[in-house]
Amino acid sequence: MSAADWVIVVLRPLVPVLGAAMAVPVLTWAERRGAGLIQDRPGPNRVGFFGWRAFGLGQPLADALKFFFKEDITPDNADAFLYTLAPWIVMFSALVGFAVIPYGPPIPIAGRIVPLVGADVPIGALFIFAMTGLSVYGIVLAGWSSNNKYSLMGGFRSAAQVISYELAMTTAAAGVFLSSSSLRLTRVVEAQHASFLRWNVVPQFFGFVVFTIAAFAETNRVPFDLAEADAELVGGYHTEYSAFKFGAFFMAEYIAMTVGSAFIVTMYFGGWSLPFFHPTGLFGGLVSVAVFAAKTAFFLLVFIWVRWTLPRFRYDQLMRLGWKVLLPLAFANLLWTALLVRSGVL
Amino acid sequence: MSVPLTDVLVVSVALFALGLAGALLRRNAITIFLSIELMLNAANLAIVGFGAKVGGYQGQIVVFFAIVVAAAEAAVGLAIFVAVFRHHETIDVNKINLLKW
Amino acid sequence: MNAARLIFDLAGAVAFVFAAVMVVHRNPIKSLLAIVVSFFALAAGFVLLSAPFLAAIQVIVYAGAILVLFLFVTMLLNLQTEEETADRRPFQKLFALVGIVALAAILLSDVRRSGEITGTSGQPPATGAVEPLARALFSQAALPFEAVSVLLLASLTGAYVLMRRERSGSAAP
Numbered sequence: 001m002s003a004a005d006w007v008i009v010v011l012r013p014l015v016p017v018l019g020a021a022m023a024v025p026v027l028t029w030a031e032r033r034g035a036g037l038i039q040d041r042p043g044p045n046r047v048g049f050f051g052w053r054a055f056g057l058g059q060p061l062a063d064a065l066k067f068f069f070k071e072d073i074t075p076d077n078a079d080a081f082l083y084t085l086a087p088w089i090v091m092f093s094a095l096v097g098f099a100v101i102p103y104g105p106p107i108p109i110a111g112r113i114v115p116l117v118g119a120d121v122p123i124g125a126l127f128i129f130a131m132t133g134l135s136v137y138g139i140v141l142a143g144w145s146s147n148n149k150y151s152l153m154g155g156f157r158s159a160a161q162v163i164s165y166e167l168a169m170t171t172a173a174a175g176v177f178l179s180s181s182s183l184r185l186t187r188v189v190e191a192q193h194a195s196f197l198r199w200n201v202v203p204q205f206f207g208f209v210v211f212t213i214a215a216f217a218e219t220n221r222v223p224f225d226l227a228e229a230d231a232e233l234v235g236g237y238h239t240e241y242s243a244f245k246f247g248a249f250f251m252a253e254y255i256a257m258t259v260g261s262a263f264i265v266t267m268y269f270g271g272w273s274l275p276f277f278h279p280t281g282l283f284g285g286l287v288s289v290a291v292f293a294a295k296t297a298f299f300l301l302v303f304i305w306v307r308w309t310l311p312r313f314r315y316d317q318l319m320r321l322g323w324k325v326l327l328p329l330a331f332a333n334l335l336w337t338a339l340l341v342r343s344g345v346l
Numbered sequence: 347m348s349v350p351l352t353d354v355l356v357v358s359v360a361l362f363a364l365g366l367a368g369a370l371l372r373r374n375a376i377t378i379f380l381s382i383e384l385m386l387n388a389a390n391l392a393i394v395g396f397g398a399k400v401g402g403y404q405g406q407i408v409v410f411f412a413i414v415v416a417a418a419e420a421a422v423g424l425a426i427f428v429a430v431f432r433h434h435e436t437i438d439v440n441k442i443n444l445l446k447w
Numbered sequence: 448m449n450a451a452r453l454i455f456d457l458a459g460a461v462a463f464v465f466a467a468v469m470v471v472h473r474n475p476i477k478s479l480l481a482i483v484v485s486f487f488a489l490a491a492g493f494v495l496l497s498a499p500f501l502a503a504i505q506v507i508v509y510a511g512a513i514l515v516l517f518l519f520v521t522m523l524l525n526l527q528t529e530e531e532t533a534d535r536r537p538f539q540k541l542f543a544l545v546g547i548v549a550l551a552a553i554l555l556s557d558v559r560r561s562g563e564i565t566g567t568s569g570q571p572p573a574t575g576a577v578e579p580l581a582r583a584l585f586s587q588a589a590l591p592f593e594a595v596s597v598l599l600l601a602s603l604t605g606a607y608v609l610m611r612r613e614r615s616g617s618a619a620p
Binding site: 349354384390394398401406407418424429 | 449462463467470475492495497504512513523526547550559564579580588603607
Binding site: 130133140141181 | 476477480483499500502503504506507510511512515518519522575576577578
């Protein structure tokens with residue numbers, strides 16, 4: 001393997017990770033301005049650059065600086081090792097999901113065909129499920145090590161929520177794997193290339209609904225943010241966290257949102273592909289990446305939109321929804337998809 | 347370009363011995379249980395190693411079922427453990443030494 | 448010494464070290480986290496042995512569900528660090544250690560000859576693909592597959608029944 005090969009191998013997964021990392025500040029700005037727009041108020045519009053208000057685009061920078069400079073407190077009886085480790089487990093499990101999501105077609109670079117995906121593993125989507133399952137540890141450890149009742153309750157609730165909705169999510173995804181006859185995400189995208197009717201959202205609409213709702217629950221976003229509900233649990237599992245560790249939780253939530261949106265786009269909306277567009281060459285590849293980014297951005301806006309529109313679920317409502325509504329619906333979707341595949345429609 | 351069987355088996359034996367040591371020497375019931383799970387995993391690794399050596403998917407299928415059975419056993423085992431703990435208020439297995447409380 | 452062997456040795460070493468931490472550490476939560484890392488390293492080992500599906504299952508089921516169950520139980524029961532007691536039983540520990548070392552020695556002496564194994568199953572070596580595994584699983588192992596689903600249902604029911612708090616005065620079976 002030559003030097004160029006090594007550079008390509010290193011850059012392939014880094015591109016979406018860096019893209020997500022750069023998208024996080026934009027997301028925080030979009031969240032707060034979007035919240036303002038939905039609530040009929042301007043939102044932050046003061047912080048700008050060199051006297052120019054710039055629609056409040058300097059706000060994320062101000063927030064980031066605040067996180068850096070705030071005092072980093074560790075509670076007295078907290079288990080310092082676990083307390084420090086927890087945010088990084090959540091951050092790791094969020095970031096690593098980008099390793100398998102395809103963000104573009106195979107394009108020729110430097111004389112070789114490079115698939116635009118971090119690692120085209122045969123178990124694609126299972127890898128993402130495995131990694132999001134690891135975030136449970138970060139949440140529970142954060143709640144436990146803070147030595148605080150609110151944190152502990154928040155941690156347990158959130159962990160139970162993540163585990164329950166994981167089931168609905170994987171069962172809904174099983175329908176997609178059935179119709180594309182592979183776990184490999186590049187194959188899932190390919191199978192949706194033929195036409196708009198092949199986008200998995202059309203034949204498996206209820207699977208898409210279940211998957212998206214479960215994605216909301218997995219990332220602890222409203223209406224499933226009971227674990228961090230301000231009114232009930234102060235801050236839930238990140239009550240005691242301040243400054244940079246809280247910043248890590250905060251960023252990890254947005255990155256998880258981005259991975260969730262990218263995953264939804266890949267599974268149900270054709271990923272980077274558009275039906276009438278067969279990209280060859282570098283320019284086609286870049287256009288496909290832009291298409292993927294646009295679709296992911298749309299779903300991120302949906303995440304933000306839903307947050308400021310819907311009230312929060314109560315814990316028992318949340319568990320009932322996950323087990324008694326979404327899981328049976330996901331199984332029904334699987335059965336329906338199996339019928340479609342068997343009868344040759346898909 | 348593959349892993350020699352000897353390496354796999356050495357790791358498997360080492361993990362098995364560690365698990366056995368934990369199961370025999372610790373008094374904390376959870377740690378004993380974890381050591382048993384470690385032994386199960388060591389065996390799974392050995393089976394997969396043999397499967398890789400002789401070809402076919404039989405090894406992977408056996409390990410698949412082994413993992414599922416381990417999950418079932420962990421669920422029931424922990425339920426028993428919690429029920430015992432509720433009565434004895436301790437998890438030190440040296441103290442849980444009477445059948446009837 | 449090729450790359451796959453090197454990485455497997457590394458993963459095996461990590462698994463061993465963290466398993467040792469699990470066995471030795473007094474705090475139940477830290478030892479549980481150590482074994483999570485150990486199982487993760489084992490999953491990496493599975494990938495190198497052409498079993499990526501098993502690696503994913505190992506992380507999702509073992510590290511991500513079973514050990515989370517352990518963690519919940521440990522936290523709910525608020526299990527404390529294991530203390531030293533007067534009842535130290537040194538001879539029991541000594542004999543246990545001797546027995547384990549003897550067993551490991553016997554096994555390792557057999558393992559040393561494992562390079563001479565030449566049998567094959569007659570089937571082509573496993574690739575990293577999931578489809579052949581799925582075919583084998585749902586055709587040859589279809590009956591055990593259904594059986595373990597019943598087993599899981601039974602264990603689910605059993606765990607629920609065992610965890611129920613007994614109602615006072617009730618003698619229901």
